[in-house]
Amino acid sequence: MTELSPLLQAPNQADLLLTHEAIQPFIHRTPVLTCTGLDELAGCQLFFKCENFQKIGAFKMRGAASAALRFSAEERSNGLATHSSGNHAQAVARTAQKLGVPAYIVMPHDAPKVKIAAVQDYGATVSFCNNTPAERQAALDKIVVKTGAAFIHPFNDWGVVAGQATAALELINDTKRVLNLILTPVGGGGLLAGSALAARYFSMEATVWGAEPRNVDDAARSLVSGRIEENVDNRTVADGLRTNLGDKTFSVIHRYVPKILVVSEEEIIAAMRHVWERMKIIIEPSCAVPFAAVLRYPELFAGLNVGIILTGGNVDVDHLPF
Template structure:
């Protein structure tokens, strides 16, 4: 097992390369898929990095593994802890299982049942809370005080950001005959978006990293305009993985490296999710359909371009589909 040094500043190119090597035992190298029908519909060349096929069904495995490997042996021995509505919870639980240490997860009562079941299946101990940032943090503080476990932040951690960057690194490496113009990622807490921006800077010939988020939780777009972290007044969106506000670390990177964050409506997210299911025959969560929804909403921005899209996860409750 390769152990990584803690990061006190945004990861550089060497950090990202070492991170990618270190997390190999924890991740799959997910495929890049295309679809001629969706290309015609959108007027551009789309290349989907399918993290719905990742271990635990989402890209979050990358960041959790990266952060866990930056802890000392003594820190890891006391266990890993986090708060999450689902995918990061699963990732920390699986990372702990692979490392042979306990996992303590705080989840909101209204987290998707499929994600709660998965966290339980990885052997983690779950504590439940009300779904607000304040309640999540208070519940987590109690768990950490009781257990001494190391907190792995869902997104606002340079180690997590370095891990999430590896998805875009693979996308760039696995499309050698295509010069990507844009790489799109959905924005929640910003860990994936920040990592994608860094990967685009260090490993792509010319690709810009753009974000996409639901109108109901558009804090990232407003943050870019205001130049400081903005807070959502509601978390009402079908894209349950994007309800979180940006963190300070993720905002700093995104503000410097991401020129655009596009906004889409709820019905557009559901329609994009359904199109991916119908045309590509793969299962995706509402959150990861958001960038494709942005391509369909703003065709003039993408016409004739080569566009990479990170499909972030496939942990959806098929009993309660939004379409």
């Protein structure tokens, strides 16, 4: 198994290529799909990078594998640990399972039941906490002290950012037409930051924008203010986007991402339903946010080639929002 060196700063082009090679045993090369009906609805050519088909059902597998491979075998022998509402939790649990070490996961009490069950199915030990950043971290710190497990941050880790960047790298390489824009959702910012770096290194044309729910628009406000903003409330159907940016992810986003678009809860649900009905694939609310932005601001995308990373498909089908 290929080991990776720890990253002390934002990954460069060589780092991303090495990361992509190293994590191959942990990931699928997911397809890029198109849909004429959605193109006509949006007024542009859309290319969907389907990370809902990724192992564990989400792009987070890339970052977890990348970060885990930067620990030595001795450092990860006591296990891997993290806090997450779902997809990163599953990714760390599956990575630990594949590496043959324990996984210790802190999840909020209100995490989707389907995601809790999946984490437990991968053999992880799950602890619960209230859904605030401070309480998540406090619970996680206690576990790390007790077990000696290696902590993989959900997003504010250069190894995680490098792993998430590989989704955009593949999208750029696998799209037959030159992309003008790449859109990703933004919660903690790992995928958005990684995608911005991938576009900078591997595309002559593509600009990367973010999209997030209006109810949790901290990233959009952070881009305007030049400092990390926080949300007073985190109520949104897009449960994967409820967290705030970290200093590492913000440093990349502030430098390389010119725009973050915001959309309403109703627009997210409508966009999710369009993808389910037109493309016949399952996506979760968080990854409907970029497509919702395309529909909300058609004048920004008219006639362009737009790549969208569909980040995951882990949905509780007993509690669909439509």
